[in-house]
Amino acid sequence: YAKPVPVNFRRLHKPQRDMIWVAAAGPGINLVMAFVAALLMHVVIYLPQEVAAWVFYNLHNALLLNVILAVFNMFPLPPLDGGRVLTGLLPVSLAVPFARIERYGMLIIIALIALPPLIGAQIGADLSVLRWILLPPVEYVIDVVLMLAGQGN
Numbered sequence: 463y464a465k466p467v468p469v470n471f472r473r474l475h476k477p478q479r480d481m482i483w484v485a486a487a488g489p490g491i492n493l494v495m496a497f498v499a500a501l502l503m504h505v506v507i508y509l510p511q512e513v514a515a516w517v518f519y520n521l522h523n524a525l526l527l528n529v530i531l532a533v534f535n536m537f538p539l540p541p542l543d544g545g546r547v548l549t550g551l552l553p554v555s556l557a558v559p560f561a562r563i564e565r566y567g568m569l570i571i572i573a574l575i576a577l578p579p580l581i582g583a584q585i586g587a588d589l590s591v592l593r594w595i596l597l598p599p600v601e602y603v604i605d606v607v608l609m610l611a612g613q614g615n
Contacts (some may be wrong), residue, residue, distance in 0.1 A: 478550050478557070485546035493607070497526040500611035506547035529603045533596055540564035540570065 474480035491520065499521045508516045536544035541564050547558045563570075574591050582589030 463466065474607070476556065478554070480545050482550035485524050485543040485550065488543050489532040489535045492528040492535070496525045496528035496532070496604075496607050497611055500613050503611070503613055525607065529600055529607065533599045533603060534592075537554065537571075537595070539567055541567045542571070 467488070468485055469481070471477050471569060474484075485567065501527075503518060503521050506514050506521070509517055535542050536547070537550040538544040540549065540561060545560075547559045552560060578589035578591045594614070
């Protein structure tokens with residue numbers, strides 16, 4: 463998995479507040495890249511037909527991947543960025559115990575991704591927690607990005 467960005471806490475004037483900005487920067491950049499991909503979709507009509515479909519396909523994938531990464535990384539569980547944002551928003555009395563679950567965070571994430579679909583396959587049910595949690599906000603964010611880029615309704 464991606465390593466957390468090293469942060470020199472001595473350079474943060476208000477560490478708890480500033481850590482929110484540091485954590486939100488990654489998903490924020492993902493959204494900027496998704497927006498740029500959506501903007502670049504406007505130029506596809508000016509490309510030769512032989513390459514237009516390929517370029518559009520790759521821009522669409524860049525948009526989709528960056529939105530999925532932004533939404534997934536904002537899931538409020540350490541070590542994800544959303545967990546760090548939540549830690550910064552919580553009062554210290556709650557932030558400290560919440561931050562301690564970071565050592566188990568990847569295990570929890572893997573369990574949430576892998577176990578429900580395996581159990582669902584055994585009982586014939588769709589238990590994809592990621593689909594339930596991520597799909598609605600991903601679809602919404604994609605619609606907003608496309609609209610802001612002049613691609614949507």
